[in-house]
Amino acid sequence: MEGMEARKRMMNVLIHGILIIVSITMLVPFLWMVLTAFKSVTEATSVNPFTIFPKVWRMEAFTAVIDNMNFLLLYKNTLLLIFFRVLFAVLTATMAGYAFGRLTFPGRNLAFSLVLFQMMVPVQIFIIPQYLMVSKMHMLNTIFALVFPGMVTAFGTFLLKQGYMSLPRDLEEAARLDGCNIGQTFLYIMAPLTRSSMVALGIFTAVFAFKDLMWPMIVNTDKEMLVLSSALAKMQGQYVAKFPELMAASLLACIPMIIIYVIFQKQFIEGIATSGGKL
Amino acid sequence: MANTKSKAKTGRQRSEFLWGWLFILPTTIGLVVLNIIPIFQTIYQSFFKTGDFGKGNIFVGLSNYEKVFGDKEVWQALINTLKYAIVEVPFSIAIALVLAVLLNRKMKGRSVYRTIIFLPMVAAPAAVAMVWRWLFNSDFGLINNVFKVHVNWVSSPQIAVFSVAVIGVWSIIGYNMVLFLSGLQEIPRDYYEAAEIDGATGVNAFFHITIPLLSPTLFFVLVTRVIGALQVFDLIYMVIDKSNPALSKTQSLVYLFYKYSFVNKNMGYGSTIVVLLLAITMIITVFQMIGQKKWVFYN
Structure with a gap:
């Protein structure tokens, strides 16, 4: 019996050991980002001796990138991109998800096959025509251009449909007997019940809008209309060996999302798990 | 009535x-x-040639396709993409699966580990790529200096694509792990208890209970990860400069699509490349759909 206990304790130590090593691996790049951002170029590139911690914590790299890159504008553009993508996605998917999940009408299956079809093809196949559309509308270098491909969401529609389908059937019957029409049933009874699916879709949409690089890079090339990711891509070419400044900019780009994530970690992880797992 | x-x-x-x-x-x-x-x-x-100032769209029939099939750059890009996928997909899935199994119990620090491992998921790939490029720096990088080696991680044509794949694995482990964790929570505890009575614990239980019962989730993650890996772009674009000697051995199909469509402005050829990507994605997905019958259990 004592042997069992000892073995169990050993296993426990081993498991924590593995998890700690993996956690360190996940954190080191972020820590190195922070440490480098507070160094001078000389300190960051000194090899003999190799320095881990900055001797003096300098703010020069931050002030330099804030002067050059107008981070306030980048935050604003990124925030607007995320806001409108989330708004449109949640709005359209909530409506369509209800109709696909709970109503029966001619044309429903045909329309739903479009949703499934869209999810199966690589997104790059839409990009050239979408770009040409925005260009023909003379809307390049606008917030609209950033939001454009995300006005509707096949994935979100699918997710919300699954959410509605898991609700009990008699809810609508009861609403109907109380004299609600379909619109009222949707608005007052069904939609509020899928709040967790909406939150999941919102988080999912926000994270991927924030991470997107190719589309913002293609449609918005004016300095005033960049978002965080495309601005980072642009600056990399200009700051070749200024490592502290590259890291300071990366840190400034990542920190808002990381803070939001740490505060709402439960919602984030559950949101990603439900939206990823529902497919 | x-x-x-x-x-x-x-x-x-x-x-x-x-x-x-x-x-x-x-x-x-x-x-x-x-x-x-x-x-x-x-x-x-994809049946047109664009660009060549002022000439607009010229119908060229199948010649873009003839060009694609004879284009060494495209074939190399396909090989690069597959190399990337062959590292990223299995490693990110295997490591995430082990982590999910380790975390699928009541233990101290569970949510702290989960939060940290998922963290790379909320960082912008552009920033992630810049940091890793700096970590991989051959002269001043943390990796070479800590391990006292001098490897050209991202500029050696032989290894650069694998270095990029390491970044891909690091970025996606947390995502896969979270999906596996939610899949694992659906497996009833009694299965393990019954197995324990039969003497199956640990590794044995993992292969005979966890894997079969998790197989629908595993299959979903596998299919989506393969599709995602075939579309790799951000990391390669950010890590490998246009002047990098390893560029031709790392650029992916989507990278070429971007280059032809939006840098060289030949949208016809760019379209042809993306149609090729569509075809490859569909073929691989169909094979996975056929293959799933052998190992995925739905109850």
Whole structure:
């Protein structure tokens, strides 16, 4: 019996050991980002001796990138991109998800096959025509251009449909007997019940809008209309060996999302798990 | 009586029809305009040559396809993409699976580990790529200096694509792990208890209970990860400069698509490359769908 206990304790130590090593691996790049951002170029590139911690914590790299890159504008553009993508996605998917999940009408299956079809093809196949559309509308270098491909969401529609389908059937019957029409049933009874699916879709949409690089890079090339990711891509070419400044900019780009994530970690992880797992 | 009932029924049907279409209209129009028509436009575009100032669109028939099949750069990009996928997919899935199994129990620090391992998921790939490029720096990078080696991680043509794949694995482990964790929570505890009585614990239980019961989740993650890996772009674009000697041995199909469509402005050839990507993705997905019958259990 004592042997069992000892073995169990050993296993426990081993498991924590593995998890700690993996956690360190996940954190080191972020820590190195922070440490480098507070160094001078000389300190960051000194090899003999190799320095881990900055001797003096300098703010020069931050002030330099804030002067050059107008981070306030980048935050604003990124925030607007995320806001409108989330708004449109949640709005359209909530409506369509209800109709696909709970109503029966001619044309429903045909329309739903479009949703499934869209999810199966690589997104790059839409990009050239979408770009040409925005260009023909003379809307390049606008917030609209950033939001454009995300006005509707096949994935979100699918997710919300699954959410509605898991609700009990008699809810609508009861609403109907109380004299609600379909619109009222949707608005007052069904939609509020899928709040967790909406939150999941919102988080999912926000994270991927924030991470997107190719589309913002293609449609918005004016300095005033960049978002965080495309601005980072642009600056990399200009700051070749200024490592502290590259890291300071990366840190400034990542920190808002990381803070939001740490505060709402439960919602984030559950949101990603439900939206990823529902497919 | 029967008459009013059927009248009520048709009234109900008509109202479901009207409301239903009202609700799906924005999404349906959006999908048709933003996605369905563009698919055909891209395929159509692949029969044209664009660019060459002032010449606009010239119909070239199948010549873009002839060019693609004879284009060494495209074949190399396909090989690079597959190399990336062959590292990223299995490693990110295997490591994430082990972590999910380790975390699928009551233990101290569970949510702290989960939060940290998922963290790379909320960082922008552009920033992630810049940091890793700095970590990989051959002269001043943390990795070479800590391990006292001098490897050209991202500029040696032989290894650069694998270095990028390491970044890909690091970025995606947390995501896969979270999906596995939610899959594992659906497996009833009694299965393990019953197995324990039969003497199956640890590794044995993992292969005989966890893997089969998790196989639908595993399959879903595998299919989506393969599709994602075939579309790799951000990391390569950010880590490998245009002047990097390893560029031709790392650029992916989507990288070439971007280069031809939006840098060289030959949207015809860019479209051809993306149609090729579509075909490859579909072939691989179909094979996975056929293969799943052998190992995925749905109850």
